[in-house]
Amino acid sequence: MFMSALLHAPTLCCLFGSCPSPSSSKLKNRFLMASSVRIAVVGDVHDDWNLEEDTKALQLLRPDLVLFTGDFGNENVELVRSIADLKFAKAIILGNHDAWSTQQFAQRRKDRVQLQLECLGEEHVGYRRLDFPMLKLSIVGGRPFSCGGEQLFRKRLLAERYGVHDMNGSAKRIYEAAIGTPEDHLVILLAHNGPTGLGSNLNDICGKDWVFGGGDHGDPDLANAISHLKETTKFSIPLVVFGHMHKELAHGNGLRKMIVLGTDNTIYLNGAIVPRVKSLGDEQKTNNRSFMNNEIPVTIPEAEGTVRAFTLVEIVDGKLEKIAETWISVIGDKTTLEEENILFTTGPREIDAGI
Numbered sequence: 175m176f177m178s179a180l181l182h183a184p185t186l187c188c189l190f191g192s193c194p195s196p197s198s199s200k201l202k203n204r205f206l207m208a209s210s211v212r213i214a215v216v217g218d219v220h221d222d223w224n225l226e227e228d229t230k231a232l233q234l235l236r237p238d239l240v241l242f243t244g245d246f247g248n249e250n251v252e253l254v255r256s257i258a259d260l261k262f263a264k265a266i267i268l269g270n271h272d273a274w275s276t277q278q279f280a281q282r283r284k285d286r287v288q289l290q291l292e293c294l295g296e297e298h299v300g301y302r303r304l305d306f307p308m309l310k311l312s313i314v315g316g317r318p319f320s321c322g323g324e325q326l327f328r329k330r331l332l333a334e335r336y337g338v339h340d341m342n343g344s345a346k347r348i349y350e351a352a353i354g355t356p357e358d359h360l361v362i363l364l365a366h367n368g369p370t371g372l373g374s375n376l377n378d379i380c381g382k383d384w385v386f387g388g389g390d391h392g393d394p395d396l397a398n399a400i401s402h403l404k405e406t407t408k409f410s411i412p413l414v415v416f417g418h419m420h421k422e423l424a425h426g427n428g429l430r431k432m433i434v435l436g437t438d439n440t441i442y443l444n445g446a447i448v449p450r451v452k453s454l455g456d457e458q459k460t461n462n463r464s465f466m467n468n469e470i471p472v473t474i475p476e477a478e479g480t481v482r483a484f485t486l487v488e489i490v491d492g493k494l495e496k497i498a499e500t501w502i503s504v505i506g507d508k509t510t511l512e513e514e515n516i517l518f519t520t521g522p523r524e525i526d527a528g529i
């Protein structure tokens with residue numbers, strides 16, 4: 175599938191619509207006038223991260239900002255350290271798997287939750303806000319370690335580190351993190367799990383897919399914080415990004431809806447494409463095996479490499495213009511856009527119409 179996509183992949187220029195011909199000064203001027211921000215969302219990692227390979231893929235995508243929805247591994251400190259080493263502007267929230275076995279903070283020596291938080295420093299936005307003045311946007315973090323649903327997960331960690339004891343207290347902390355956002359900034363919320371209120375079918379964006387009949391497994395505190403912010407502030411909140419609820423549903427029940435266009439002018443985006451990395455080499459070997467029966471698989475050097483998932487968000491002049499699930503192949507130093515599944519678009523940009 176990926177190899178055929180490789181052959182037919184359109185160029186990045188056409189897909190992103192952001193590479194006007196340098197010979198056209200009119201287009202060039204219009205391009206410069208548009209203030210555009212590109213965000214790459216890395217959904218739940220679950221051990222699928224390679225700093226070198228993902229850096230190559232991101233160098234092709236050229237995002238202004240990378241958002242991570244957490245669940246890096248089961249308290250995989252080394253991997254989180256490697257995320258911290260990524261040389262792109264970024265914001266991160268830890269998920270329930272990042273506090274997989276730690277129930278409370280260790281006193282004498284640092285536990286693995288503390289070590290992860292230390293690696294990430296200010297870029298971990300749990301109950302915090304990170305301002306990006308050059309991009310005119312602020313990332314506001316939800317509740318760290320969320321596992322979804324009505325109950326707080328890792329209550330002792332939340333109490334010890336953040337002084338949060340219940341859902342209302344948690345909603346208040348998220349709300350307070352947003353207060354003070356510069357007036358001319360967009361607010362983007364980054365949480366491990368999405369808010370309640372987005373549907374209760376098993377394939378809904380936060381729907382329970384592991385029980386018959388589904389149910390809403392969103393975070394009530396995040397939903398409360400968002401609605402309270404909308405009622406009491408003038409912040410523009412165009413996007414809420416989260417993960418936790420994987421795209422592939424349990425028991426082979428198909429795929430989850432990964433985007434909701436809210437009636438409140440907010441787009442809710444689930445980035446949890448899991449697994450986010452597929453091996454081209456393995457795919458090729460598997461194909462060889464099936465074609466050659468019991469013969470030793472032949473590895474074709476060009477076929478080795480990986481395809482890596484990112485969800486790309488394009489914002490132009492303060493408005494969300496396009497969101498796409500994007501797969502990038504990395505074969506040695508060669509990176510290629512393999513697949514682009516558009517989840518949302520406002521239609522062709524003015525700049526494209528002029529070409």
Ligand SMILES: [Zn+2]
Pocket residue numbers: 245269270271320321366417418419
């Ligand atoms: Zn999770």
